[in-house]
Amino acid sequence: MAKYIDKDELSRMSEYIEKLRARCDVFEAEYGRRPRALCETHGCQQNENDTERIRGMLRDAGYEFCTDANEADLVVFNTCAVRENAEDKVFGRIGILKHIKERRPHMMIVLCGCMVQQEHITERIKKVHSHIDLIFGTHALYRMPELLYKAYQSRKTVVDIENSPGAIAEDIPIMRDAAHKAWVSVMYGCNNFCAYCIVPYVRGRERSRTPERILDEVRALAADGVSEISLLGQNVNSYGKDLDEQIDFAELLRRVNEIDGVERIRFMTSHPKDFSDRLIDAMAECEKVCPQLHLPAQAGSNKVLADMNRRYTREQYLEKLNKAKSKIPNLALSTDIIVGFPTEAQEDFEQTVTLLQEAEFDSIFSFIYSRREGTPAAKLESVLSPEQIHANFDRMLKVQNEISRRKNEAYVGRICRILVDGESKTDKTMMTGRTDTAKIVNFPGDKALTGKYIDVKITKAQTWSLYGEYLRKE
Numbered sequence: 001m002a003k004y005i006d007k008d009e010l011s012r013m014s015e016y017i018e019k020l021r022a023r024c025d026v027f028e029a030e031y032g033r034r035p036r037a038l039c040e041t042h043g044c045q046q047n048e049n050d051t052e053r054i055r056g057m058l059r060d061a062g063y064e065f066c067t068d069a070n071e072a073d074l075v076v077f078n079t080c081a082v083r084e085n086a087e088d089k090v091f092g093r094i095g096i097l098k099h100i101k102e103r104r105p106h107m108m109i110v111l112c113g114c115m116v117q118q119e120h121i122t123e124r125i126k127k128v129h130s131h132i133d134l135i136f137g138t139h140a141l142y143r144m145p146e147l148l149y150k151a152y153q154s155r156k157t158v159v160d161i162e163n164s165p166g167a168i169a170e171d172i173p174i175m176r177d178a179a180h181k182a183w184v185s186v187m188y189g190c191n192n193f194c195a196y197c198i199v200p201y202v203r204g205r206e207r208s209r210t211p212e213r214i215l216d217e218v219r220a221l222a223a224d225g226v227s228e229i230s231l232l233g234q235n236v237n238s239y240g241k242d243l244d245e246q247i248d249f250a251e252l253l254r255r256v257n258e259i260d261g262v263e264r265i266r267f268m269t270s271h272p273k274d275f276s277d278r279l280i281d282a283m284a285e286c287e288k289v290c291p292q293l294h295l296p297a298q299a300g301s302n303k304v305l306a307d308m309n310r311r312y313t314r315e316q317y318l319e320k321l322n323k324a325k326s327k328i329p330n331l332a333l334s335t336d337i338i339v340g341f342p343t344e345a346q347e348d349f350e351q352t353v354t355l356l357q358e359a360e361f362d363s364i365f366s367f368i369y370s371r372r373e374g375t376p377a378a379k380l381e382s383v384l385s386p387e388q389i390h391a392n393f394d395r396m397l398k399v400q401n402e403i404s405r406r407k408n409e410a411y412v413g414r415i416c417r418i419l420v421d422g423e424s425k426t427d428k429t430m431m432t433g434r435t436d437t438a439k440i441v442n443f444p445g446d447k448a449l450t451g452k453y454i455d456v457k458i459t460k461a462q463t464w465s466l467y468g469e470y471l472r473k474e
């Protein structure tokens with residue numbers, strides 16, 4: 001059973017939140033306004049969820065929030081380490097902040113999350129970027145109030161990237177992004193050690209929250225009017241393996257399904273090797289669990305899958321996918337694909353293309369392999385040249401876009417129930433929402449519909465989204 005951070009330690013953090021609040025009061029007396037914090041998230045939903053906690057702690061400490069670094073008194077970057085380009089982006093942002101800090105010397109800059117959990121990165125930042133005030137890793141998130149308070153008192157960069165097997169901190173304040181949907185972490189960490197992946201090194205070992213805590217959180221959210229719950233974990237199929245109680249993810253889904261006020265349940269991510277019949281049955285039988293499955297395949301060639309340490313074959317993957325398709329009507333499928341894993345030869349890549357054609361995913365998240373220091377694959381030389389890898393990547397996208405568009409076109413004419421998310425970010429004249437299959441639907445409508453379930457008639461399909469007409473109830 002995972003270790004929980006004890007109550008005394010958490011109340012010590014509450015005291016630091018009060019100390020920070022006193023600092024904010026002094027700031028207000030001097031500047032005539034509350035200090036403003038900018039929180040930026042890089043990476044996955046787990047990071048988004050962590051940033052919601054960072055914002056919760058800062059809100060309780062008396063900060064206001066802004067979106068422009070030129071106006072910020074505190075900047076927090078919650079970073080990602082999964083691919084090199086995510087790290088490059090943060091280094092770019094750090095460079096820009098250096099210039100802003102020259103004009104605003106009181107500005108406090110904080111880096112946290114997966115990227116800085118890696119010692120070689122933190123060493124580089126300390127050496128080259130002395131304008132960073134505080135660095136803390138994924139295990140120290142709950143200690144942010146104490147660390148921030150200390151950073152205000154120190155002239156040197158404060159660093160806390162202590163590695164730990166990982167404990168769970170409950171009841172950290174949280175400020176959620178949306179009022180109608182929420183992420184709920186069911187477990188943290190990963191034990192799979194896929195050959196290319198940094199996650200197990202920066203997020204620690206798998207540890208599950210107890211069902212009571214998860215269900216209490218979902219009940220409280222539902223009581224607050226949150227109707228869509230996304231259960232989060234790097235590998236939700238391992239849920240419960242480390243608990244004393246006999247429970248697996250399928251059973252957890254069934255229990256969440258019983259909570260009044262919850263209308264939709266989603267989850268991610270499932271590892272194909274542990275994706276079980278029990279889970280397929282739970283998805284098929286629980287009416288609130290959305291017909292949507294994200295099952296990362298990563299590659300279509302058995303040789304590459306073995307080299308990646310994925311522990312399933314292409315045939316096993318497709319068999320599970322087909323079983324899910326046959327038991328869950330109207331199931332929408334998505335996957336992750338890596339192109340250019342070092343041992344991937346041209347004939348292996350062709351197997352990825354045929355996998356996409358056979359599986360017919362609604363959408364894919366595709367990535368060019370990125371070498372991650374400290375992972376087993378980092379020692380391997382690439383079989384293909386960067387030019388060949390890029391050409392393969394482009395060709396794969398073409399194949400997939402055609403499939404995605406075809407699958408979306410099948411929606412035209414249908415009436416779909418969507419949960420309205422709000423104004424479309426790309427087209428301000430449109431509202432946007434999602435079907436139970438997670439398809440984005442844009443439609444002309446009123447902002448007041450945000451957070452409501454409405455029926456729309458689908459009128460047009462594009463590769464990544466649908467357009468519809470709001471069907472008003474008479």
Ligand code: 5AD
Binds near residue numbers: 197296337368370
């Ligand atoms: N290079 C490219 N993509 C990666 N992913 C994880 N590690 C790497 C890497 N080193 C992808 C996988 C995973 C997704 C979250 O990111 O496809 O499922």
Ligand code: SF4
Binds near residue numbers: 194197198199200271
């Ligand atoms: Fe990374 Fe594999 Fe764990 Fe996913 S299952 S987080 S790809 S090691």
